[in-house]
Amino acid sequence: MNEHLLFNLVDLAGTFAFAISGATAARREGLDLFGILVIAYVTACGGGIARDLYIGAVPPAGLSEWRYLLTAVVAALATIVAYRQVERLDHPVRLFDAMGLGLFAVYGAHKALLATGNIEVAIILGMVTAIGGGLARDMLLARVPVVLQREIYASAAFAGAALAVLGERVGWPVLWATWLPILLCFTLRFVSLRFGWNLPRFGGSSSES
Amino acid sequence: MNEHLLFNLVDLAGTFAFAISGATAARREGLDLFGILVIAYVTACGGGIARDLYIGAVPPAGLSEWRYLLTAVVAALATIVAYRQVERLDHPVRLFDAMGLGLFAVYGAHKALLATGNIEVAIILGMVTAIGGGLARDMLLARVPVVLQREIYASAAFAGAALAVLGERVGWPVLWATWLPILLCFTLRFVSLRFGWNLPRFGGSSSES
Amino acid sequence: MNEHLLFNLVDLAGTFAFAISGATAARREGLDLFGILVIAYVTACGGGIARDLYIGAVPPAGLSEWRYLLTAVVAALATIVAYRQVERLDHPVRLFDAMGLGLFAVYGAHKALLATGNIEVAIILGMVTAIGGGLARDMLLARVPVVLQREIYASAAFAGAALAVLGERVGWPVLWATWLPILLCFTLRFVSLRFGWNLPRFGGSSSES
Numbered sequence: 001m002n003e004h005l006l007f008n009l010v011d012l013a014g015t016f017a018f019a020i021s022g023a024t025a026a027r028r029e030g031l032d033l034f035g036i037l038v039i040a041y042v043t044a045c046g047g048g049i050a051r052d053l054y055i056g057a058v059p060p061a062g063l064s065e066w067r068y069l070l071t072a073v074v075a076a077l078a079t080i081v082a083y084r085q086v087e088r089l090d091h092p093v094r095l096f097d098a099m100g101l102g103l104f105a106v107y108g109a110h111k112a113l114l115a116t117g118n119i120e121v122a123i124i125l126g127m128v129t130a131i132g133g134g135l136a137r138d139m140l141l142a143r144v145p146v147v148l149q150r151e152i153y154a155s156a157a158f159a160g161a162a163l164a165v166l167g168e169r170v171g172w173p174v175l176w177a178t179w180l181p182i183l184l185c186f187t188l189r190f191v192s193l194r195f196g197w198n199l200p201r202f203g204g205s206s207s208e209s
Numbered sequence: 210m211n212e213h214l215l216f217n218l219v220d221l222a223g224t225f226a227f228a229i230s231g232a233t234a235a236r237r238e239g240l241d242l243f244g245i246l247v248i249a250y251v252t253a254c255g256g257g258i259a260r261d262l263y264i265g266a267v268p269p270a271g272l273s274e275w276r277y278l279l280t281a282v283v284a285a286l287a288t289i290v291a292y293r294q295v296e297r298l299d300h301p302v303r304l305f306d307a308m309g310l311g312l313f314a315v316y317g318a319h320k321a322l323l324a325t326g327n328i329e330v331a332i333i334l335g336m337v338t339a340i341g342g343g344l345a346r347d348m349l350l351a352r353v354p355v356v357l358q359r360e361i362y363a364s365a366a367f368a369g370a371a372l373a374v375l376g377e378r379v380g381w382p383v384l385w386a387t388w389l390p391i392l393l394c395f396t397l398r399f400v401s402l403r404f405g406w407n408l409p410r411f412g413g414s415s416s417e418s
Numbered sequence: 419m420n421e422h423l424l425f426n427l428v429d430l431a432g433t434f435a436f437a438i439s440g441a442t443a444a445r446r447e448g449l450d451l452f453g454i455l456v457i458a459y460v461t462a463c464g465g466g467i468a469r470d471l472y473i474g475a476v477p478p479a480g481l482s483e484w485r486y487l488l489t490a491v492v493a494a495l496a497t498i499v500a501y502r503q504v505e506r507l508d509h510p511v512r513l514f515d516a517m518g519l520g521l522f523a524v525y526g527a528h529k530a531l532l533a534t535g536n537i538e539v540a541i542i543l544g545m546v547t548a549i550g551g552g553l554a555r556d557m558l559l560a561r562v563p564v565v566l567q568r569e570i571y572a573s574a575a576f577a578g579a580a581l582a583v584l585g586e587r588v589g590w591p592v593l594w595a596t597w598l599p600i601l602l603c604f605t606l607r608f609v610s611l612r613f614g615w616n617l618p619r620f621g622g623s624s625s626e627s
Contacts, residue, residue: 026357027411027412028412029353030358030410030412031353031357031358031410032357032358032359032407032408032409032410033364033408033409033410033411034357034363034364034367034408035354035356035357035358035363036411038357038363039357049263053262053263053471053476054467054471054476054477054478054481055476055477056265056474056476056477058262058263058264058265059263059264059265059321059324059325059327059330059334060263063263063327063329063330063333063334064325064327064329064330066329069329069333080411083411083412112477115477116477116482118477118481118482120481120482120484120487121477121481121482124481124487125477125481135558138560139348139557139558139560140344140348140353140354140357141353142347142348142351142352142353142560143560144447144449144558144559144560145453145558147453148444148449148450148452148453148456148457148558149448149449149450149453150450154452154453154456155451155452158452198450199450199451199452200450200451201448201449201450201451202445202451202454202498202501203445203446203448203501235566236620236621237621238562239567239619239621240562240566240567240619241566241567241568241616241617241618241619242573242617242618242619242620243566243572243573243576243617244563244565244566244567244572245620247566247572248566258472262471262472265474267471267472267473267474268472268473268474268530268533268534268536268539268543269472272472272536272538272539272542272543273534273536273538273539275538278538278542289620292620292621348557349553349557349562349563349566350562351556351557351560351561351562
């Protein structure tokens, strides 16, 4: 399979999975049709849009490339008209979500490194690309972001972004520098989900989620 | 009446109404004097400021044109010193708010289309201009945005922005391309308020608002 | 002591204090290791990052200058491994926080005035620099921002930013135009803390904080 095609497929599958997580949360919160569409779109594209603002790439690709909006709308409508089936798709959706997390982190880091040449900016913006949409979703739904509370999620994105920047600086072939970090992030995320791994917590009797 | 003057009048009346909705919510939440001013200003100008960031128009007009800040401050002070009277003005404020919604959506779409030439960006940023301030207000007050939960509000802004972009592309005279979409948005919003129309909701036993 | 060195010292001490306030709040909310790091960094650098976006200075200094990230990470780790001691440091942390508030407001106003030449933008962005991180922290933790509810905090930042812009316009010597407004903001903040001063509130039976 052509590697470019594979990249685009993973990109859209990740967008789809992110949008489903947004639409599901919005539906559960009782938002109306339009609210569900908005939250699905923000969850899917918010991270990339923030990254583009930080590197001055305006208008952000998440706004100007219609395939992202379309993917998010289709995912939201699917969540609305076929909620039961989407819920039963829980397993593949988590798979796509973990793939999207890796691809967003790595692509975000790559784009930011290209634009700024700054390693620190690239790693941070890789993470922002991957987890920014989820943070925006939870801020809009007035809840403490799940990804900052438990599970290996933000930290998996960090690992992927950091390895991508390292690989690019060290001069790995593009294919490796792209897919190895994606694989690392995906594996960390998926294995931690499978075994219920969490990062340590140090306080808080809060039961918010 | 000069059409330019009319535009500016509606612009400031809308800003005033948005600021009042912000100041009222902030006052109810128990914020202090400065907090009320901040929330009023963010509600009135936050949408336009976000739009300007997304198209790279910095510093945003909402920051650099003092008449917006002044209007927001006057609205906030009026809400503080004459709360009873402002509450009794509920009806005209809703009227101004609906007019502002239409004008912000249409003007935002127009400015974004001019800056980017991209239809999708223009429609999305028209909506952002119209509802972004309300979203920011509710995020700051830690509540799920009202405009995503019920009533024809975000969707009326969408209709206005979409018609504005259509009209501009098809080549309507400026006067029509400006005021027809504003009228559409205003009418949708006002009629739906009058008759209690809502978009469908699909789940959620949440009672948050 | 060299004035430049003093400036950098206060800058980092303020960053450290802001990061501690973020890490402490995140820890109390039960976030995990990575969540605490993220909130500490956002609290310390979020205001400056927002200011840089609004004036088009990308990538923002808060992302590209590693000493800010490093300071925030050290503060977060200190809060984690030595929570008891950090709690006992409450007094110096408040001192640093008040110093940071003044310096961020004044430096933010200065940088924005230099970039835009607009007095209103400079004063607003001075405030954004000083209180933006705290607002972002509270939005992420899904609570109404403390600084908009009580105490002389946002208003002290406003006073500092406004005096800085005035001094620069009137042509004070740099040393005065820098340190007098910082001292004003610091004093307002510190004296109000000492004597429990608050701005007036006008309604709200809310007990949220």
